[in-house]
Amino acid sequence: MNYSYYPGCTLRTKAKALDVYARRSAEALGFTLEEIEDWQCCGGVYPMGSDEIATKLSSVRALCAAREKGQPVVTLCSACHHVLKRVNDDMKNVPKIRDAANAYMGEEVPYTGETEVLHFLEVLRDKVGFDTLAGKVKNPLTGRKIGAYYGCLLLRPGQVMGFDDPENPKIIEDFIRAIGAEPVTYGMRNECCGGYISLREGETAKKMSDSIMENAADQGAEMLVTACPLCMYNLNKSEKLPVYYFTELLAEALGVKEAAEA
Amino acid sequence: MKKNQTELIREISGVNPLKCMKCGKCSASCPSYDEMDIKPHQFVSYVLRDDIEALANSKSLWKCLSCFACVERCPRNVEPAKLIDAARQLVIRQRGTEEGLSPDEIPALLDEDMPQQLLVSAFRRYRR
Numbered sequence: 276m277n278y279s280y281y282p283g284c285t286l287r288t289k290a291k292a293l294d295v296y297a298r299r300s301a302e303a304l305g306f307t308l309e310e311i312e313d314w315q316c317c318g319g320v321y322p323m324g325s326d327e328i329a330t331k332l333s334s335v336r337a338l339c340a341a342r343e344k345g346q347p348v349v350t351l352c353s354a355c356h357h358v359l360k361r362v363n364d365d366m367k368n369v370p371k372i373r374d375a376a377n378a379y380m381g382e383e384v385p386y387t388g389e390t391e392v393l394h395f396l397e398v399l400r401d402k403v404g405f406d407t408l409a410g411k412v413k414n415p416l417t418g419r420k421i422g423a424y425y426g427c428l429l430l431r432p433g434q435v436m437g438f439d440d441p442e443n444p445k446i447i448e449d450f451i452r453a454i455g456a457e458p459v460t461y462g463m464r465n466e467c468c469g470g471y472i473s474l475r476e477g478e479t480a481k482k483m484s485d486s487i488m489e490n491a492a493d494q495g496a497e498m499l500v501t502a503c504p505l506c507m508y509n510l511n512k513s514e515k516l517p518v519y520y521f522t523e524l525l526a527e528a529l530g531v532k533e534a535a536e537a
Numbered sequence: 538m539k540k541n542q543t544e545l546i547r548e549i550s551g552v553n554p555l556k557c558m559k560c561g562k563c564s565a566s567c568p569s570y571d572e573m574d575i576k577p578h579q580f581v582s583y584v585l586r587d588d589i590e591a592l593a594n595s596k597s598l599w600k601c602l603s604c605f606a607c608v609e610r611c612p613r614n615v616e617p618a619k620l621i622d623a624a625r626q627l628v629i630r631q632r633g634t635e636e637g638l639s640p641d642e643i644p645a646l647l648d649e650d651m652p653q654q655l656l657v658s659a660f661r662r663y664r665r
Binding site: 288290318321323324352430483 | 548549550551568569572600602603604605606608609618619622623626638642646650651652653654655656657658659661662
């Protein structure tokens, strides 16, 4: 099965690694990420206001494009995933937003949230299956002690995101196990890294990243994995543990890392 | 006038502040609690008192990280982040963006590794 793919602004620029390792890994697992033509930036933060319509339209366009192809839309960046998933939920369940957005869009058939929005990790868990993934691993990352860093956007609000238990998630730990490494569980894995506050209040953000890093290191993690370029940036200010995109470790385990870098 | 502001906040946020039972779970969950002058659980009381002026001048509007911890944990679905965001929207819509983030500030703030996601998110939160 192939998927419509929404990369988002950062995967074209500072987070190219998150993108290229995912595309190559997908091929190794037998599916293709088909980039949506002319996708537009999601805006990074979900617009919470019930009367904010224009700021939701770039997501609606991507969702419509995927509907056109009859494919689920797959995301990699936590922020894109959060925005697309929540806008899709609005289009499905909030008539006021749905009607206004459709009035703007003028699609022949109004969009009513038909597209399934999946994060790449959900594809691995729910479509490929972690057991199948484990069977395709060529270079198991044996002995590596990895802490999963979830952050906020994949998990909350749980009722809409439906990603995992928002207070006690395990999908990334299961992923780490599937690629042959050892997951290290620590309490602060779903605490905020500081997000966009690091632009002007670096010290405040660094305090938050420091406590996450310390907590993970205390529990025995030797490295962290994340799906979010902003979490990556903020966590790296702490320098205590190395941080990797989960797709880089996936590509390594599948034996396609060099091919992806070429 | 004051009444209108309260109505606007309730409309933009979609929140019914009367549902709040003041358990304080939102403030206990908030990663920006220490930075806020008006705490998440207090937002509800200001809306109920029609004291939108104080909310509009609160630095808390610019401290919320959109982490959705209070949204997740609110046992009454009041979800204070929505009130904070609605108050922020009101300020931006009525006063413009002169207090917010200016593109002129950006070059001095950039570093080698800064992801576009950070700039996009900051502009969405701090500027209309």
